[in-house]
Amino acid sequence: MWRHLQRSCHRPLHPIYSRPYSQLPGKNVFTKHNISCSAPPELSSGKRIANVLIAFCAGFSIYFFLDEPASQFERPSNSPNKFILSKVISNEDSGPGTKLLKIAAPTYFLPHNNTANSFDPIWSVYIKDDDIQVERPYTPLNGVDENGQMTFWIKKYPNGEVGRWLHTKRIGEPIEFRGPLTTWTWREDTWDEVVMISGGTGITPFVQLFHNVISKSPNTKTRFTLLHSSRVPEELPPPSLLDPMITFSIDNPDKLKFHVFVDEQDGSEPSTSIPAIYTGRISENTLKRHVFPEEPKISWWMSLFTNPPPTPDPRSRRILFLVCGPEPMISAIAGPYGRNFSQGSVGGILGKLGIVSDQVYKL
Numbered sequence: 001m002w003r004h005l006q007r008s009c010h011r012p013l014h015p016i017y018s019r020p021y022s023q024l025p026g027k028n029v030f031t032k033h034n035i036s037c038s039a040p041p042e043l044s045s046g047k048r049i050a051n052v053l054i055a056f057c058a059g060f061s062i063y064f065f066l067d068e069p070a071s072q073f074e075r076p077s078n079s080p081n082k083f084i085l086s087k088v089i090s091n092e093d094s095g096p097g098t099k100l101l102k103i104a105a106p107t108y109f110l111p112h113n114n115t116a117n118s119f120d121p122i123w124s125v126y127i128k129d130d131d132i133q134v135e136r137p138y139t140p141l142n143g144v145d146e147n148g149q150m151t152f153w154i155k156k157y158p159n160g161e162v163g164r165w166l167h168t169k170r171i172g173e174p175i176e177f178r179g180p181l182t183t184w185t186w187r188e189d190t191w192d193e194v195v196m197i198s199g200g201t202g203i204t205p206f207v208q209l210f211h212n213v214i215s216k217s218p219n220t221k222t223r224f225t226l227l228h229s230s231r232v233p234e235e236l237p238p239p240s241l242l243d244p245m246i247t248f249s250i251d252n253p254d255k256l257k258f259h260v261f262v263d264e265q266d267g268s269e270p271s272t273s274i275p276a277i278y279t280g281r282i283s284e285n286t287l288k289r290h291v292f293p294e295e296p297k298i299s300w301w302m303s304l305f306t307n308p309p310p311t312p313d314p315r316s317r318r319i320l321f322l323v324c325g326p327e328p329m330i331s332a333i334a335g336p337y338g339r340n341f342s343q344g345s346v347g348g349i350l351g352k353l354g355i356v357s358d359q360v361y362k363l
């Protein structure tokens with residue numbers, strides 16, 4: 001996920017909207033164009049000012065005082081390339097530098113209406129920063145709920161553009177987004193085991209997978225493991241993200257194993273009760289302990305009569321690793337992305353453990 005943040009954040013994701021404001025046609029270009037046009041009939045300066053004021057007031061009223069449900073905001077086209085005008089329903093602090101932002105979605109996003117494959121987990125939407133005409137992708141945590149609302153967990157970076165802008169948005173303010181865009185597709189009966197490894201807000205796609213697949217597919221045979229890491233306890237995800245997964249993993253240990261890590265214990269507290277928090281980064285030992293536990297050793301006298309069991313080759317397992325987080329974390333765990341935003345070869349800890357490329361997906 002963070003390859004976008006580190007390297008492609010200024011890549012033109014959408015030809016019109018990804019250009020920084022400074023590069024968009026400016027006031028001078030517009031003025032020059034007006035001068036070259038045939039002159040309109042002369043108006044007295046008083047009339048001109050009155051016209052401008054009337055036009056401004058009309059635009060202002062339409063923009064700010066319409067308070068209609070989300071469905072009224074939708075554009076006629078449901079193309080993922082067209083921006084949809086929506087509005088902020090809530091925007092709440094959720095720890096240092098993060099907010100939970102809730103926005104309205106159009107009716108064709110509602111679960112009972114959205115039959116398109118592109119809504120299959122994991123999907124995201126591009127939100128546009130209207131001030132500078134730049135868009136960034138964000139992952140709706142639960143997809144779209146029955147009320148037609150999407151909730152995002154959004155981090156603000158000190159010099160980041162869209163994240164900082166989203167943090168300033170207040171209830172009722174307009175917001176534009178486009179989508180859905182598929183990030184990764186879940187396929188039933190394909191993997192015996194899916195191991196999700198996340199850092200920081202990189203947990204958001206896995207929260208969506210949890211809500212839309214893991215907690216809703218009682219018959220799936222796939223076992224899931226989530227290893228999540230944040231810098232310090234107070235930066236761990238808020239209760240609305242963690243609590244449902246913690247409860248589910250306690251009630252269904254054969255379906256979901258959930259382990260939480262922090263880089264360091266700085267004396268701060270997590271915002272919810274977590275059964276165990278491991279200190280230290282997710283390492284080779286972590287994976288050996290939680291994903292590849294050693295077979296129980298047989299006693300020396302048993303070994304006189306039986307051959308020791310062969311060490312299982314991870315390549316023979318139907319296991320998939322999904323990795324999402326800051327780019328240095330992706331590199332350490334699964335090796336860096338390739339050129340032109342390709343997956344690249346498997347390196348890092350997973351490479352060392354013998355995991356091959358069709359067993360890894362870097363989100």
Ligand SMILES: Cc1cc2nc3c(=O)[nH]c(=O)nc-3n(C[C@H](O)[C@H](O)[C@H](O)COP(=O)(O)OP(=O)(O)OC[C@H]3O[C@@H](n4cnc5c(N)ncnc54)[C@H](O)[C@@H]3O)c2cc1C
Pocket residue numbers: 001002004005006007009010124136137138139140152153154155156157158159160161162163164183201204205
């Ligand atoms: C599919 C997908 C889903 C995502 N979902 C979420 C989500 O649910 N929640 C979430 O918070 N984020 C999510 N992201 C990340 C998000 O899209 C943005 O990348 C992130 O919010 C930063 O954008 P920004 O405009 O705020 O910051 P940017 O302006 O992109 O800057 C971010 C940080 O990187 C630094 N930076 C800027 N440019 C460069 C550069 N060229 N090289 C190195 N550093 C640079 C800045 O100084 C700043 O500290 C997702 C990304 C993807 C690809």
